[in-house]
Amino acid sequence: MSDGIGARVKRKEDKRFITGKGKYTDDIRMENQAYAAFVRSPHAHAKVKGIDASAAEAMEGVVAVLTGAQLTGDGIGNLICGWAINSKDGSPMNMGPWSALATDRVRYVGDAVAVVIADSQKLARNAAEAVVVDYEELPAVAHADRALAKGAPQVHDNAPGNLIYDWGIGDDAATQAALKGSAHVTELHVTNNRLSPNPMEPRSAVATYDEAEDHYTLYTTSQNPHVARLVLSAFYNVAPEHKLRVIAPDVGGGFGSKIYIYPEEITCLWASMKTKRSVKWTSDRTEAFMTDAHGRDHITTAKMGFDKDGKITGFHVDTVANFGAYMSLFSSAVPTYLYATLLSGQYDIHNIYCNVRAVYTNTVPVDAYRGAGRPEACYLIERMMETAAREMGMDPAELRRRNFIQSFPHQTPVIMNYDSGDFPGNLDKALKAADIAGFPARKAEAAKRGKLRGIGYSCYIEACGIAPSAAVGSLGAGVGLWESAEVRVNPVGTIEILTGSHSHGQGHETTFAQIVSDRFGVPIDNVSIVHGDTDKVQMGMGTYGSRSGAVGMSAIVKAMDKVEAKVKKIAAHVLEASEDDIVIEGGEVKVAGTDRKMAWHEVGLAAYTAHNLPAGMEPGLKEGAFYDPVNFTFPAGAYIAEVEVDPDTGVTKIVQFTAADDFGTIINPNIVEGQVHGGVAQGIGQAILEQVVYDEGGQLLTGSYMDYAMPRADDVPFYTIEHNTTVCPNNPLGIKGCGEAGAIGAPPAVINAITDAIGTNDLQMPATPARVWAALNAARAPM
Numbered sequence: 001m002s003d004g005i006g007a008r009v010k011r012k013e014d015k016r017f018i019t020g021k022g023k024y025t026d027d028i029r030m031e032n033q034a035y036a037a038f039v040r041s042p043h044a045h046a047k048v049k050g051i052d053a054s055a056a057e058a059m060e061g062v063v064a065v066l067t068g069a070q071l072t073g074d075g076i077g078n079l080i081c082g083w084a085i086n087s088k089d090g091s092p093m094n095m096g097p098w099s100a101l102a103t104d105r106v107r108y109v110g111d112a113v114a115v116v117i118a119d120s121q122k123l124a125r126n127a128a129e130a131v132v133v134d135y136e137e138l139p140a141v142a143h144a145d146r147a148l149a150k151g152a153p154q155v156h157d158n159a160p161g162n163l164i165y166d167w168g169i170g171d172d173a174a175t176q177a178a179l180k181g182s183a184h185v186t187e188l189h190v191t192n193n194r195l196s197p198n199p200m201e202p203r204s205a206v207a208t209y210d211e212a213e214d215h216y217t218l219y220t221t222s223q224n225p226h227v228a229r230l231v232l233s234a235f236y237n238v239a240p241e242h243k244l245r246v247i248a249p250d251v252g253g254g255f256g257s258k259i260y261i262y263p264e265e266i267t268c269l270w271a272s273m274k275t276k277r278s279v280k281w282t283s284d285r286t287e288a289f290m291t292d293a294h295g296r297d298h299i300t301t302a303k304m305g306f307d308k309d310g311k312i313t314g315f316h317v318d319t320v321a322n323f324g325a326y327m328s329l330f331s332s333a334v335p336t337y338l339y340a341t342l343l344s345g346q347y348d349i350h351n352i353y354c355n356v357r358a359v360y361t362n363t364v365p366v367d368a369y370r371g372a373g374r375p376e377a378c379y380l381i382e383r384m385m386e387t388a389a390r391e392m393g394m395d396p397a398e399l400r401r402r403n404f405i406q407s408f409p410h411q412t413p414v415i416m417n418y419d420s421g422d423f424p425g426n427l428d429k430a431l432k433a434a435d436i437a438g439f440p441a442r443k444a445e446a447a448k449r450g451k452l453r454g455i456g457y458s459c460y461i462e463a464c465g466i467a468p469s470a471a472v473g474s475l476g477a478g479v480g481l482w483e484s485a486e487v488r489v490n491p492v493g494t495i496e497i498l499t500g501s502h503s504h505g506q507g508h509e510t511t512f513a514q515i516v517s518d519r520f521g522v523p524i525d526n527v528s529i530v531h532g533d534t535d536k537v538q539m540g541m542g543t544y545g546s547r548s549g550a551v552g553m554s555a556i557v558k559a560m561d562k563v564e565a566k567v568k569k570i571a572a573h574v575l576e577a578s579e580d581d582i583v584i585e586g587g588e589v590k591v592a593g594t595d596r597k598m599a600w601h602e603v604g605l606a607a608y609t610a611h612n613l614p615a616g617m618e619p620g621l622k623e624g625a626f627y628d629p630v631n632f633t634f635p636a637g638a639y640i641a642e643v644e645v646d647p648d649t650g651v652t653k654i655v656q657f658t659a660a661d662d663f664g665t666i667i668n669p670n671i672v673e674g675q676v677h678g679g680v681a682q683g684i685g686q687a688i689l690e691q692v693v694y695d696e697g698g699q700l701l702t703g704s705y706m707d708y709a710m711p712r713a714d715d716v717p718f719y720t721i722e723h724n725t726t727v728c729p730n731n732p733l734g735i736k737g738c739g740e741a742g743a744i745g746a747p748p749a750v751i752n753a754i755t756d757a758i759g760t761n762d763l764q765m766p767a768t769p770a771r772v773w774a775a776l777n778a779a780r781a782p783m
């Protein structure tokens with residue numbers, strides 16, 4: 001089937017997106033709609049001594065000013081982190097209280113203390129400025145290392161020394177011993193810079209309370225509306241689950257930042273009940289920088305040992321992770337089970353130990369951002385490998401080859417069981433496509449132009465397709481991470497797929513339709529995908545951790561299996577044949593080896609007219625399934641960046657970028673390559689441009705695009721993309737996730753290339769011109 005698996009079908013959803021006809025949360029207009037504006041703390045840390053809302057309340061068009069005291073008084077619960085991580089000594093993590101509207105203390109710039117509800121957005125914002133809050137400023141701490149220092153300001157009373165947990169994985173003693181006996185030990189100190197997620201559409205919520213029905217509806221920019229409904233009802237006590245409908249309509253990107261429940265959604269729902277008005281809030285860009293959960297922000301010291309042949313003997317890692325002022329929904333899992341468990345990389349390492357200390361600071365909460373933990377792991381390992389190769393005078397490709405895992409399944413010492421892959425094959429493909437043999441000539445030619453040309457590798461692996469419920473449950477997750485699907489074949493043969501996955505840029509309306517088309521032979525235009533509405537789809541776990549292909553599609557396959565079984569029974573009965581002889585091919589249901597057949601739509605009709613069904617069969621053609629994966633999937637690849645540095649200015653130009661990825665079976669190469677393009681662009685952004693900066697006192701210095709540099713078209717080169725497929729043995733389509741790979745693999749390739757060009761390993765991200773220039777001159781300075 002031309003629309004089926006492997007076809008480069010154009011994205012069905014793009015017609016409405018590129019003609020401006022997408023329907024986003026901010027496009028929703030409810031009758032009697034009011035607007036919310038939040039009164040936010042200008043201080044990083046302060047006591048709230050009083051709130052005087054009288055001037056705001058007196059302003060025309062103001063419906064209400066609501067405070068944290070009222071919110072907690074109404075029994076609205078604290079926001080929580082849903083993944084319990086214990087410290088090494090068995091003590092539980094220290095979760096500080098987080099009210100949607102702060103009551104007695106604010107802990108970061110942007111922490112909301114009150115909300116104004118008014119007839120227009122402008123009135124609400126003006127009135128919010130008229131609310132007078134009496135703050136008593138407290139000392140603040142913004143950086144993770146300082147937060148751990150003796151005498152640092154305390155962010156939460158129940159987290160002494162700002163420590164949330166002190167966690168470890170692997171064998172400390174064995175790893176230390178292995179390092180001691182090594183022929184060479186490489187030591188690195190790396191920071192993984194704090195990033196802002198920057199989806200194109202800012203967060204938004206429209207909440208409506210229907211008094212007559214005692215029912216709530218929330219339109220929201222969510223990647224997982226069912227989880228939002230569950231958390232809002234079961235944990236935050238905002239509305240009973242069966243009386244709350246959550247709809248995530250078109251969502252313009254999330255990159256992880258829209259997985260969590262934020263204070264604003266809780267407040268809007270509650271405010272709609274209080275005011276009996278629909279309440280809308282849409283973040284502006286400054287609010288987004290201030291209040292969207294940030295990503296990364298690790299400080300790590302690590303040692304990697306090698307024997308005389310370049311085989312890794314041990315890897316010892318000590319990481320401090322900045323969590324910001326509160327624990328966001330999945331924050332605790334990011335530097336632990338999404339980071340430390342990937343520290344074996346693509347290499348056969350027997351001794352690994354990783355210690356992670358998670359700390360509070362007076363900054364916005366930090367949680368998952370594209371890759372979440374895995375970019376941090378990959379960056380560390382791949383910087384290590386390149387640095388070690390240089391120190392030992394080895395070819396960095398050769399050092400990797402000597403250590404690659406060669407056979408599968410492979411159990412690492414840090415939980416993960418890799419199921420498949422071809423790591424040497426990925427690297428070979430990338431080296432060939434990058435024309436590695438021609439690099440010396442290109443370098444020499446660049447030198448004639450006064451430019452320093454460098455090349456850098458990164459061999460990434462990640463665990464996605466998140467995740468087997470039993471496994472994550474045993475590791476502390478508060479939810480199971482299966483997925484659900486329902487396949488509805490209509491009487492005319494068209495098909496609706498209801499899925500618990502949520503597309504917010506990944507093209508599910510196309511790829512999900514492709515697997516249905518492939519199976520039943522119907523054109524993809526006759527397949528529609530229904531998602532993002534808790535009234536339509538019963539339950540789902542949403543989209544993150546590159547799970548919609550491996551987990552979401554597998555649920556669809558399971559439901560299609562059931563549909564196929566019933567279709568065969570109906571056709572066998574009508575065509576008077578054995579069920580075993582029925583085949584579905586090219587949109588027809590046939591008796592194999594004969595000319596007896598039914599068109600696909602005739603089977604649909606037969607199921608609903610029900611005049612001629614097998615005895616005892618229920619009418620209709622609709623089946624559902626839940627799919628719980630048995631393992632993660634392990635996409636892997638080799639990335640090669642080539643850069644030119646201007647030694648006079650430190651400006652880096654990425655001149656060539658080659659990716660060879662293994663994503664298992666590829667459903668739609670266009671979409672997969674688009675995912676790689678986007679991810680690599682974000683990885684390049686992290687490597688050379690992006691960084692959230694707080695000053696020592698916790699003031700946000702990067703609150704706009706004037707200060708926070710996103711990659712633009714001329715910052716990224718044309719990419720060369722190769723595929724090196726090994727089929728995933730653990731799901732029915734053989735898929736591995738592709739949605740985060742680029743953001744994981746790109747940063748170390750770029751930094752390895754820059755450090756190669758300038759001749760020093762001492763460079764941190766983002767490698768801005770100033771940093772590159774300083775590193776280059778430090779490296780050239782006489783000792």
Ligand code: MCN
Nearest residue numbers: 253254255370505511545546547548549667668737738739
């Ligand atoms: N696919 C495929 N063949 C494969 C694997 C995937 O054709 N072997 C297709 C899938 O069917 C899907 C797309 O590629 O259409 C991405 O699939 P997958 O890797 O399963 O990732 P998810 O759909 O679960 O998306 C989540 C992932 C993550 S975790 C982040 S972060 C991210 C990303 O996707 N955020 C994005 N890509 C994004 N793209 C856009 N435009 N916007 C975001 O916010």
